Amino acid sequence: MLTLPPLRDVIARHGLNAKKSLGQNFLFDGNLLDRIARVPGPLTGATVYEVGPGPGGLTRALLRAGARVIAVERDSRALPALAELAEAAGNGSNGPRLTVIAGDAMAVDAATVAGNGAHIVANLPYNIGTALLTGWLGAEAWPPWWASLTLMFQKEVAQRLVAVPGSSAYGRLSVLAQWRTSARIAFTVPPRAFIPAPKVDSAVVHLVPTAPMAAASAARLSALTAAAFGQRRKMLRASLKAMPGALDAMVAQGISAEARAETVPVAAFASAAALLA
Structure with a gap:
């Protein structure tokens, strides 16, 4: 990629203050963003589906890791900044390295736009994160179209995904996740890493499809x-x-x-x- 301006400058130039109504909390730390991009494993030549890229901090890290990124963003304010990033990223052997889809991720057919074998990597907006996850986990067809999920959640939600029976965090989300994926918390992220800082810790969770424990619907x-x-x-x-x-x-x-x-x-x-x- 061409040399890019600092993310803070991009946000200031485009007036991208984080909106609570959209569940936005931005990450600026390049080292932390690169760490998230490493969780799925090597991404050189892989397709990544990203939800809610905002100003494109995580998107930059995914591109640096060698991925082809398809990003869905509903905040129209962020689209010019993402267009600049797409231009800087240029083309790869399979076309544009960054494709931006303007729209609501809840309404986008991710399997169609990303294709089979894509990795899903996202700092999910807190207001739709659980709904998107249960949709990805709840498909009848298995193995799913996605190769792995690397998602940022509130730490409390992340703990539910990996909780064991008898613990206070164990619940419906634990069962749905562990029935046919291997789920782990990759690392936690303190509130101070975000702008604005949320009131709770966050965590990056990694889920990989496995054979179902039973052939249930x-x-x-x-x-x-x-x-x-x-x-x-x-x-x-x-x-x-x-x-x-x-x-x-x-x-x-x-x-x-x-x-x-x-x-x-x-x-x-x-x-x-x-x-x-």
Whole structure:
């Protein structure tokens, strides 16, 4: 790439103050951004799908790592800055190294625009991060179109993804993530790293698709966990009462009807969901 102006200068020139309504918190530390870009592994020649690039800090790091980036941004204020970055990045063997899509990531068909085998890397806007994640995890087809997920979340959300049964963080998101991915927290990020500084710590999570623990329907598992954790302090015989066959399916896994959802292993949830026709 051509020499780029400092990110702070780009933000000032384009008036890109972070908007709370868009869940924006910008990262300026180039070393930290490069560290995020290294989490998926070597990206030379790989396609990366990025959500909410804002002024393009993480985008720069991904381009430095050798990736071809497809970025979706709904904030029209950021588009001129990203256009400048795309021009500086130039073309690779497969066309533009940076393609910017103006739009809402919740409405974009990511699989179509990014293609099979793309890595998803993003400092997700906090207001849509969990919704996007559950959408990527909840596809019926598996393995998914994406090769890995490297995502920035509030630390509390990250801890839910990797939590074990019996812990206070263990819940529906833990089951959905661990059923058919290997999830780990790569590292944590303090509030002072962001502008503006959020009130909580953040964490970068890395998820890689694995073989499912049981051949369950994603929709069925989602419904089962929603019912079980919807009233997490209640015993399963009460929380699953409205879902026909669910309690019997759990008991068939050796789980007591008096157990609470927060103590049930991921594999038991998956196997129970597979029994529900």
